[in-house]
Amino acid sequence: MGTTVVGAAIVRGGRVLAARRTDPPNTAGRWELPGGKVEPGETASGAIVRELAEELGVEVEVTGWLATRGSIERADDGAWVLRIATVRLVGDAEPQPAEHDALVWLGSDELDSVDWLDSDRVFLPELDHLLRGLGGAFRRLVLFEADDAREVVRRLRVDGYDAAIARERLAGEDDDEDHPWAVLTDAPSFLAEMLADEFDGWLDERLDDGRSERGAPGTPAAPQPLPSAPKRIKRPDGDPS
Ligand SMILES: Nc1nc2c([nH]c(=O)n2[C@H]2C[C@H](O)[C@@H](COP(=O)(O)OP(=O)(O)OP(=O)(O)O)O2)c(=O)[nH]1
Structure with missing residues (x-):
């Protein structure tokens, strides 16, 4: 059987994680979806879970596979098959690159901004x-303190919502103390507003992706997708548990 390489589209907060390779030399400096070769006796999903634990130190759940099929042309070994899983992060661990030298979260408008490996462009x-389908359901909560942003993300996730810090400093970037912190979430406005009040921030209802399928500003929002986990709405003044 030929070689199959699996990559992961880790999706969080309406963005996907891209990773920059360091080797071999002909791929160094170019961006990919983290993953690797499926080993003999291993399932494709098993390979994703193993590779992402090794490469990024995270636990993931495979939620599906892209319909597109890719191939990697090899001078020595014919073409390898390239399949991409959609995955979500389980738990709170932030991806930390063990083999890549940079990571970046990309929204739909930013997908073209990095130099992808040729085989990934398809x-x-x-x-x-x-990402655009997801982007329409996201809103942005702006906060001034990193700790507040992290606490808001934690609370939203406990309640079963997707939430991510959109402007956290990325590996390899200069520190920038002055920018506000943005939390992207699919939580409903009233909950995001309660958190904005509690943490002295504000809710920016502007779409994260200006080209979203939701249409022009003022167009009614598309229905939100059903939650993947039970949603408990917390009182703002305390943790019910
Ligand atoms: N992981 C990954 N590899 C890709 C992608 N696109 C692409 O052309 N490739 C190529 C780069 C490598 O030549 C090959 C995967 O090799 P790898 O080095 O990531 O896999 P691995 O961890 O199993 O490798 P190994 O060092 O254990 O042999 O596939 C992609 O999106 N993700």
């Missing part, structure tokens, strides 16, 4: 479609 239209 996935960009489907990724764009996926």
